[in-house]
Amino acid sequence: MEENYSKHQYDPILPKKDEWPVVKLARERKEFVKKVAELSEDRILDLIGKNPEILKEELETTLYREKLRIKQNPWDVDPDDEGLFWGEVKNSLLQIHSEVSLSKAKKFEAYKAVLSKITSRYSEEIASNFKATHYKFTRRVVTYGFSRLLNAARVKGFGSLFSNQYTLQDKIQITGQTAQIRELATKGTIVMVPTHFSNLDSILIGWIISVLGMPPFIYGAGLNLFNISIFAYFMNALGAYKVDRRKKNLMYLETLKTYSKEAIQFGCHSLFFPGGTRSRSGIIESKLKLGLLSTAIEAQRANFQQGISDVSGKIFIIPVTINYHFVLEAPSLIQDYLSQTGQERYYKENDEFSNSYKISKFLFKFFTKGSDISVSIGRAMDVMGNYVDEDGNSRDKWDREVNTEEYFMSNGKVTVDAQREEEYTQTLGKRIVEEFHKINRVFSSHLVAFVAFELIQAKNDKMDLFDLIRLPQEDLVVAYEEFKATCQRVLDKIFELKANGKIDTAPHLYRPMDEIITHGLENVGMYHAKRPLIKDKAGNLVTEDMSLLYFYHNRLHGYGLEKLF
């Protein structure tokens, strides 16, 4: 029962790029940046209750943290004038403080002027540098370059470089609600929320969006990625705005949220990785970072407040899972995870995507040797987690129409209630996690890793994870027949879950079990120096790296399959 993935050519939903919201935003960049800065200022003043003393304290805290960051954690991408800027902020604060003659109101005005400078700077820094020409170029490079590589590798012989037999869509399968996302993108504003396992995700999703014929989405990408020139180019071309995780001060966070909210209200389709960062353990995100997600809810409420109650003001949340056999950064991710949970050391970012050479090498391997990736597009929801039909109407469990605006109303009108929206954000986060599990697509590699790890654990049931990882290799052998029988048991359960709509599977899982196992072993973590799972000479299963096996096994965590052991 192999299904054929449709290699569909999707027509662009907005053929003229002038109509793309992201192009419009780029055209009005200057005004937009200014607006974000001003609104952020208002927001911050509201948050501190317009209290001059608190404002002064917040300014001093921000200054202190920024100076510390510049000194202790400088990055290549940081602008040269940072020291200068914060020096000026310091001088301004000192001056206001020392001028005894200033009235209270005057002092407040002076502090507000400093705040305004800071939000303007942050807003400028966050804003994306989208250029439609770069976008088109990048798209062509990615699609053309990748498919050349792919054909050169797969179709042997003369002229293969110009063959069109294989396209990128042979390697990267797009499944799920593709028609719905295209439809809704013409009606309202999309917020796409994918799982996040690899730095490759950003580029991959950018490409998917373009294959689906949708205009580019804007998204918050970690500023650290802009350190690497090849990534920086891609990111800018794909409409990324910058998120600097080093800056945790109130002013920065509020400016960032305002930027996201305003961009959504502007009509830009957006993308957040709601896990905030790549999953360190290989487990599908179960706790989401709610900061950016809350901006989707705020933007929706703001649209209602402005009277845009029809579908054009509606925001659609679309969960997406990206399914890999192989995650390049797995070894360092799982090390991070283990050292965090083991609480031995502090956590330090360190990954394979540290330079352009390594990335190119990986991409070459990926396209020449192959490792399939599938991207599952989930059903669209409104900001309250209700499913949405093709016309953009929300539906409840009994398929009755729901008016999303009513969630924001009290006494007959739309009201602003930050605490209410915080709760709504949590509810939405939970719904997204549920949907992730439903659309997650099981691969042969996930199955074999899961079964092998669980069998080893069952045999050593007195040991915790850290003991298991330290086991000598001789103790890590699993007999083939036992392994095969267990794989079948787990797979049966997976199909049962699938029948209830709780998980999805790749078509290769319908092959005979021996073939599934072979396929899984070939693919699981295929390019790691130490393989998570291989067959030994006697035909039994052994692992060369228990922590990697744990990482790939975790993909099936959260379905209660452990109970089968």
Place this chain on the structure above:
Amino acid sequence: MGMALKNSSESLPIGVIGVGSFGTAIANMLAEKNEVMVYARKQEVVDEINSQHSASGKLLNPKIRATFSPEELCESCGVLFLMIPSAAFLEVTRTFAPFLHPFHLVIHGTKGLAVQLAEGEQWDTVKKLRRNQIMTMSEVIIQETLAVRVGCLAGPNISKELSNGQPAATVIASKYNEVIQEGQRLLRSEKFQVYGNFDIIGVELSGVLKNIIAIAAGALAGLGLGENAKGLLISRGMVEMAHLSKALGGTVSSVMGLAGVGDLVTSCNSPDSRNFTVGYRLAKGETLNQILETIEEVAEGVNTVRIVDAFLKTAGIRAPITENLHRVLFEDLSIEEALQSLMKYPFSVDVDFV
């Protein structure tokens, strides 16, 4: 949505669903400051309220109007108080579900748990329950309707004392500040204090779990034991409630509050309450079946003991009072044996949850 809601604001009537003793008491308290509309299922009760201002003999404020149309109530009101016995809770919630909107604030005053059985399971034979099969009443509302801004009302609130205007207090719990504030605004008076709590699950559980201890208190009284024993029970009962509440998703601090310890003390000293009566009669030698035959409404604590005992089997924790009561109610253990077993139980630490 109802056009009535579009044009109005503060003057909307407050809805009360259910005119039992607690519902009537709350409706009267609400009517001191607001217009109130109550829902009753039977036409004759509605007529009685509208013409004679009483419900089954209980006096109602003349300002209170009654309807038997769920639709009319939902269309007219923005805030609804759901004051029905737990046995009817699911049914009534489903009756109202088609008319409830996301803009409604719903506050319930029901102390009970609902159970969702897996396919093929029977309530009479079920031995184990996982947390996701057990629902508090607010979870029922959220599952069955479009209302999300849900709250609960819990605390030592004996209807008779409230009706007599004696001073008392209650807790309004909700995840939503606006629900708490609205509840306080509507109910607070010189004689009635209203506390807020964000831990709705913990507050609901406190109100439910204390019923177990109330049965035990009745049993102690039936055995003719004194105040030392009662003090022991209340303090051990509180420890058990704290552990159970935590395992079911509430916080320990809610158990320490008015809806927990406050209601616990009141219940253990109310010989008139149904839960207390069940315990008392058990101690006098009657069986559960004999007691249930002569009691009008099911004592909620009996159900709670069953549900919590089944939950213990999957949660991996111990709750000696509940477990022993379960054996008395549903197996053949005598009250005396249960007491013996509790006295021998190795409670080595006085307080182990703070």
